[in-house]
């Protein structure tokens with residue numbers, strides 16, 4: 001089968017919590033980010049940006065995450081706070097994709113958000129094509145205002161995805177997929 005089609009039909013997410021190293025090289029990450037930027041984009045607004053976390057930055061940002069968790073859950077125990085502080089260390093490389101809404105009447109907000117979703121998917125595919133695993137997860141922190149502030153997001157911006165990249169010790173098995181015929185209908189001419 002054509003290599004690209006094969007890639008599209010076989011991509012699987014790896015679980016961030018089970019990821020191991022090595023993560024993407026500088027070059028591989030560059031390719032992942034470039035693929036992310038090459039998405040359909042109504043009005044050429046580029047309504048998204050990327051924040052990359054590698055090395056110590058993952059733990060440094062972990063402090064922000066942990067404090068935000070504590071503020072939202074004052075009853076949280078030491079164990080949960082310690083987990084939150086290490087959340088980004090589950091993978092070698094973490095990229096937060098931010099959907100930045102441009103104020104223009106020409107392109108509806110919904111279309112700008114969809115473009116950011118396409119960014120995330122392109123990045124997963126570029127990782128897969130380079131023999132890496134990726135996982136697109138949101139979890140609570142994507143919706144947390146303290147985290148948004150730390151990422152210098154405007155009020156209308158949203159986190160489209162937190163993407164984790166690394167390797168898996170075992171290839172991921174296939175999962176159930178939606179029934180093809182149940183999802184596809186044909187508009188029949190009368």
Ligand SMILES: Cc1cc2nc3c(=O)[nH]c(=O)nc-3n(C[C@H](O)[C@H](O)[C@H](O)COP(=O)(O)O)c2cc1C
Pocket residue numbers: 011012013014135136137138139160161175
């Ligand atoms: C916007 C978005 C947010 C997601 N957030 C989570 C999440 O917080 N936790 C999770 O386990 N999976 C989340 N997923 C699902 C995984 O990324 C993944 O698609 C799922 O585990 C199925 O695996 P597959 O990609 O191999 O089909 C999210 C997917 C999308 C598109």
